[in-house]
Amino acid sequence: MLASGSRGNCALVASATTRILVDAGISCREIFKRLKSLAEDPHAISAILITHEHSDHVSGLATLAKKLRIPIFMTGATHQAWSRAMRDENGERPQLEKLERFESGHSFQVGDIAVKPFTIPHDAADPVGFTFRAEGIKVGIATDLGYLPASVCDHLRGCDVLVMESNHDVEMLRGGPYPWSVKQRVMSRVGHLSNQSLADFFANGYDNSAAFVVLAHLSELNNHPEIARREAEKALGLRGSLFRNRVLLAAQTEALAPIRL
Ligand SMILES: [Zn+2]
Ligand SMILES: [Zn+2]
Numbered sequence: 001m002l003a004s005g006s007r008g009n010c011a012l013v014a015s016a017t018t019r020i021l022v023d024a025g026i027s028c029r030e031i032f033k034r035l036k037s038l039a040e041d042p043h044a045i046s047a048i049l050i051t052h053e054h055s056d057h058v059s060g061l062a063t064l065a066k067k068l069r070i071p072i073f074m075t076g077a078t079h080q081a082w083s084r085a086m087r088d089e090n091g092e093r094p095q096l097e098k099l100e101r102f103e104s105g106h107s108f109q110v111g112d113i114a115v116k117p118f119t120i121p122h123d124a125a126d127p128v129g130f131t132f133r134a135e136g137i138k139v140g141i142a143t144d145l146g147y148l149p150a151s152v153c154d155h156l157r158g159c160d161v162l163v164m165e166s167n168h169d170v171e172m173l174r175g176g177p178y179p180w181s182v183k184q185r186v187m188s189r190v191g192h193l194s195n196q197s198l199a200d201f202f203a204n205g206y207d208n209s210a211a212f213v214v215l216a217h218l219s220e221l222n223n224h225p226e227i228a229r230r231e232a233e234k235a236l237g238l239r240g241s242l243f244r245n246r247v248l249l250a251a252q253t254e255a256l257a258p259i260r261l
Helices: 026-035 061-066 076-085 150-155 170-175 181-185 195-205 227-239
Strands: 011-014 018-020 048-049 072-073 099-101 107-110 113-119 128-134 139-141 161-165 212-216 246-249
Touching: 026 107, 026 161, 048 061, 048 107, 048 246, 072 076, 076 099, 113 150, 128 150, 139 150, 150 195, 170 181, 195 227, 212 227
Parallel strands: 018 048, 048 072, 072 099, 139 161, 161 212, 212 246
Antiparallel strands: 011 018, 107 113, 113 128, 128 139
């Protein structure tokens, strides 16, 4: 997890031979810096996958794509929304040298990693989460979603690493500084997942498969890492599964130490 939160998201998923960047929501410079801090060579990345067009997921994309000249995977609708938002003063849309369109629900391969994109409920053009499979390991990423529909829970079965949104504490959001319209948006069915909704999933819908659970996309104003951790660990502990699911917290300002399986 190179960065996670409303000021930018970026993650690296790698097998022995293939490296995939998921989202590019911090600057290209910062992505390079954080990769180097993990002894990762930016030029060894095979592809960039985009979950949705919100700026905290794409702000570094145009520059990064130009520098690395590798395939950029996104859905057609996400690409349209992104390029519309990126038009310059003459109305010119940015060009991606190697655009690869995928469809939600349809698997594709990047090197030896099998990628499955799935639809998530969020207020973007065509937002997706992903699962990745390689070398007998499955990784799931689901952030930026207002709630957890059964379809999403199904996709997340059998994950060895699970990256889940734990965006806000409901009480902190209610009493916090956001204007009411923004609070409503965050709390809506197409907004962001609360600590409490995630805990409900851990206590009821989750199959207990992961060795590592990463809490991601935490709000800096309406959450606190220790509150998010406490809620998640309490819910996992209820099922006696805390010894199996190590809870880690992805941060906004620095990369998380790599999870190796
Ligand atoms: Zn979003
Ligand atoms: Zn986001």
